[in-house]
Amino acid sequence: MFEKALPLLESHFGYNAFRKGQEQAIRSVLTGENTICVMPTGGGKSICYQIPALILPGTTIVISPLISLMKDQVDALIQVGIPATFINSSLSFKEANERIRAAKQGKYKLLYIAPERLESYEFLEDLNGMEIPLVAVDEAHCISQWGHDFRPSYRHIQQMINNLPERPNVLALTATATPRVRADICHLLNIDENNTIITGFERENLSFSVIKGQDRVKYLQAYLKKNEKEAGIIYAATRKNVDQLYERLRKENINVARYHAGMGDVDRAREQERFLEDKASVMVATSAFGMGIDKSNIRYVLHFQMPKNMESYYQEAGRAGRDGLESECILLYSPQDVQVQRFLIDQSSDRGRITQELEKLQQMVDYCHTESCLQEFILKYFGEIETDTCNRCGNCLDSRTSIDVTKEAQMVMSCVIRMGQRFGKNITAQVLTGSKNKKVTEMGFNRLTTYGILKDQGAKEVSDFIEFLISQELIAIEQGQFPTIYVSPKGKDILLGHEPVYRREAVKVKEVSKNDP
Ligand code: ADP
Numbered sequence: 001m002f003e004k005a006l007p008l009l010e011s012h013f014g015y016n017a018f019r020k021g022q023e024q025a026i027r028s029v030l031t032g033e034n035t036i037c038v039m040p041t042g043g044g045k046s047i048c049y050q051i052p053a054l055i056l057p058g059t060t061i062v063i064s065p066l067i068s069l070m071k072d073q074v075d076a077l078i079q080v081g082i083p084a085t086f087i088n089s090s091l092s093f094k095e096a097n098e099r100i101r102a103a104k105q106g107k108y109k110l111l112y113i114a115p116e117r118l119e120s121y122e123f124l125e126d127l128n129g130m131e132i133p134l135v136a137v138d139e140a141h142c143i144s145q146w147g148h149d150f151r152p153s154y155r156h157i158q159q160m161i162n163n164l165p166e167r168p169n170v171l172a173l174t175a176t177a178t179p180r181v182r183a184d185i186c187h188l189l190n191i192d193e194n195n196t197i198i199t200g201f202e203r204e205n206l207s208f209s210v211i212k213g214q215d216r217v218k219y220l221q222a223y224l225k226k227n228e229k230e231a232g233i234i235y236a237a238t239r240k241n242v243d244q245l246y247e248r249l250r251k252e253n254i255n256v257a258r259y260h261a262g263m264g265d266v267d268r269a270r271e272q273e274r275f276l277e278d279k280a281s282v283m284v285a286t287s288a289f290g291m292g293i294d295k296s297n298i299r300y301v302l303h304f305q306m307p308k309n310m311e312s313y314y315q316e317a318g319r320a321g322r323d324g325l326e327s328e329c330i331l332l333y334s335p336q337d338v339q340v341q342r343f344l345i346d347q348s349s350d351r352g353r354i355t356q357e358l359e360k361l362q363q364m365v366d367y368c369h370t371e372s373c374l375q376e377f378i379l380k381y382f383g384e385i386e387t388d389t390c391n392r393c394g395n396c397l398d399s400r401t402s403i404d405v406t407k408e409a410q411m412v413m414s415c416v417i418r419m420g421q422r423f424g425k426n427i428t429a430q431v432l433t434g435s436k437n438k439k440v441t442e443m444g445f446n447r448l449t450t451y452g453i454l455k456d457q458g459a460k461e462v463s464d465f466i467e468f469l470i471s472q473e474l475i476a477i478e479q480g481q482f483p484t485i486y487v488s489p490k491g492k493d494i495l496l497g498h499e500p501v502y503r504r505e506a507v508k509v510k511e512v513s514k515n516d517p
Helices: 002-013 022-030 046-055 067-079 093-104 115-119 121-128 152-163 179-188 216-226 239-251 265-276 310-317 336-348 351-369 374-381 406-418 425-432 438-442 459-471 489-495
Strands: 035-038 060-063 084-087 110-113 134-137 169-174 196-198 206-212 231-235 256-259 282-285 298-303 327-333 402-404 475-478 484-487 502-504
Touching: 002 022, 002 046, 022 035, 022 046, 022 169, 022 196, 035 179, 046 060, 046 110, 046 134, 046 169, 067 084, 067 110, 084 093, 093 121, 110 115, 115 121, 115 152, 121 152, 134 152, 152 179, 169 179, 206 351, 206 374, 216 239, 216 298, 216 327, 239 256, 239 282, 256 265, 298 310, 310 327, 310 351, 310 374, 327 351, 336 351, 351 374, 351 459, 406 425, 406 459, 406 475, 406 484, 406 489, 425 438, 425 459, 459 475, 484 489
Parallel strands: 035 169, 035 196, 060 110, 060 134, 084 110, 134 169, 206 327, 231 282, 231 298, 256 282, 298 327
Antiparallel strands: 402 502, 475 484
């Protein structure tokens, strides 16, 4: 059956070759295997089920949480002569029924549905009346509690499949899956983990960098000035941050649009349109913006604050450069971002997931403090084994010299041990810098031999150095309401003098602007 695939790619989509992973995925589906396909955003996942849908008899069901995107996808298919439709909450009862009737008559090759539909018993009955050879589960990480966007309605997929008179094939697709999430998807959708198709997460045209210790507003102003002709997205952590930045940039006559979930539907649609149609060059937004946005010429994605985890970061940053041209992904880091994200996690996560969310947050913080290749850090995070340095990220291009900080690291770790390994990073920094803070004296930490041994430095600097030691896995964190730090086995090796620790010469932390939203 596979021999039909390439001619269909050419005749319907106008492409003359499959991309990495597409051919494998299509072959796997056509041989009747349940399959999981992990490809970065823009990698071309849709083709992996659209081509099989054309080859297989009956109607392929596509489950997607992106209601706003469904119509565009279906319109695009109809335009190239592929009969397709969607059913979601945007339709009237009558429209939905008409489409279901037509689907039962086999009028469509693809039927897109929102996962919530699967909660309706009537709808499951309707599906029983259709010939369904393949169920494509888009954004499959939504099925996993370990993913960053868990949707309970995805849990009905397996039940739907079990209900069908003939067992269809399953193709799960996702761009953001850690090994744990992948295993979960396979388990929940009955996919043999050997049928995993994972293509390079590396985006060769993106260069990553983390900017620390700079006045963010000034940095942004200078950056926008330098890139005023280019399209870019600025992500901020909260709606308030977005509004403030938006007003600020507007006053500076920058052609800016904004987007967050607190705005009305009409406003949001208008702002999105302005950006997509190049009427506004800069979009300032919360993470609510971007799902399913197909704008290929985004030259930079700048995070004004650190996001909550690496999945969100790579997904958002990955919206840059979908046209394959060189683009930048910049993260402006400040230690206070960690507090904001901790607060947001505390507000929004259910109790059982908080520890896990905090661990993910810590990996995000580690990304901000690593001195190794940033692209490689990301690839490793997503489970790629054979990785190499990118030679284009901020760290690969950093020409500062590395200095031996073994002694300093030993001082910090020895202090952590003397404090009983059950206190947080900030109080440890205070003890090391000889603070007269009440808690420090009350606990008797001023009598430790390590009290004040780094007093020539500021508590902030030392705190930053501890973050660096955490990113090097020499110090570890025990998550909880009050995270505490302890020395890891690797750190103990350093304490025993078995290995040296190097760090790039520190950049002096400048005062953060008062206008920093
Ligand atoms: P994803 O769902 O993985 O984010 P899409 O399926 O939306 O990606 O594809 C991204 C872009 O790549 C689309 O514009 C699509 O038409 C294009 N594309 C997909 N497959 C190919 C191919 N084999 N050759 C050229 N372009 C392709």
